[in-house]
Amino acid sequence: MHILRILSSPRGAASESNLLSDSVIRHLQQCAHPEPVTLENLDATTLAHVDDDYAHAVSGPHAGHQHTPAAGTLAASSRLIQSLDRADCLVIATPMHNYTVPAGLKNWIDHVVRAHSTFQITPQGKIGALRDRPVYVAMASGGPVAGPHARQPDFLTPYLKAVLATVGLKDVIFFTVEGTAGNGAMLAAARQQAEQAVAGHFGLALQQSPL
Numbered sequence: 564m565h566i567l568r569i570l571s572s573p574r575g576a577a578s579e580s581n582l583l584s585d586s587v588i589r590h591l592q593q594c595a596h597p598e599p600v601t602l603e604n605l606d607a608t609t610l611a612h613v614d615d616d617y618a619h620a621v622s623g624p625h626a627g628h629q630h631t632p633a634a635g636t637l638a639a640s641s642r643l644i645q646s647l648d649r650a651d652c653l654v655i656a657t658p659m660h661n662y663t664v665p666a667g668l669k670n671w672i673d674h675v676v677r678a679h680s681t682f683q684i685t686p687q688g689k690i691g692a693l694r695d696r697p698v699y700v701a702m703a704s705g706g707p708v709a710g711p712h713a714r715q716p717d718f719l720t721p722y723l724k725a726v727l728a729t730v731g732l733k734d735v736i737f738f739t740v741e742g743t744a745g746n747g748a749m750l751a752a753a754r755q756q757a758e759q760a761v762a763g764h765f766g767l768a769l770q771q772s773p774l
């Protein structure tokens with residue numbers, strides 16, 4: 564099994580979404596055992612914004628007709644799409660930034676959700692071109708985003724679901740560590756709750772797999 568992990572926190576080793584995604588990966592490895600697992604980590608915070616070449620390739624009068632070799636972010640986009648294509652499953656580690664995905668993850672999305680490539684525009688709407696496979700999202704937020712204590716909108720979850728479905732990725736599972744801005748005890752409780760959700764999900768998967 565080959566896992567592609569997208570990392571998008573600027574906080575490096577201190578990142579709660581990265582930590583939670585480590586746990587998802589450990590469980591995926593356990594479920595896959597004895598099948599070997601390979602992991603490709605992609606740091607989305609290092610990606611350039613899409614450029615002029617890319618914009619012309621996806622929109623405007625010559626969209627979808629490429630006459631010159633791809634350069635700039637169009638070439639980068641093709642490489643990122645290839646690496647997404649190779650993956651059997653995807654793990655996305657994401658902080659909530661201003662109610663939605665951080666800029667680095669949005670950049671990666673702009674590179675791989677590409678008209679005339681990973682989706683087609685038809686009179687019936689946008690049709691995804693990628694094969695479906697599991698996507699695990701490990702999300703971290705400073706405050707609560709769901710339940711009775713949430714005091715903020717959550718555009719991250721519905722946005723990721725919609726944009727991944729655009730390219731054909733519809734099997735999206737969310738795990739969240741909420742309230743990372745709380746005191747030590749609150750953070751420990753939030754981590755434990757998120758960890759239990761991951762263990763519960765994969766424990767069930769292990770029980771159901773015909774070993």
Ligand SMILES: Cc1cc2nc3c(=O)[nH]c(=O)nc-3n(C[C@H](O)[C@H](O)[C@H](O)COP(=O)(O)O)c2cc1C
Nearest residue numbers: 572578579580658659660661662703704705706743
């Ligand atoms: C630019 C920025 C915007 C943020 N916006 C929100 C927000 O809208 N809601 C929230 O609950 N936390 C917000 N936070 C807090 C982060 O979600 C929190 O620190 C979380 O742990 C980040 O994930 P990470 O630890 O993986 O980096 C924001 C943090 C930053 C740096």
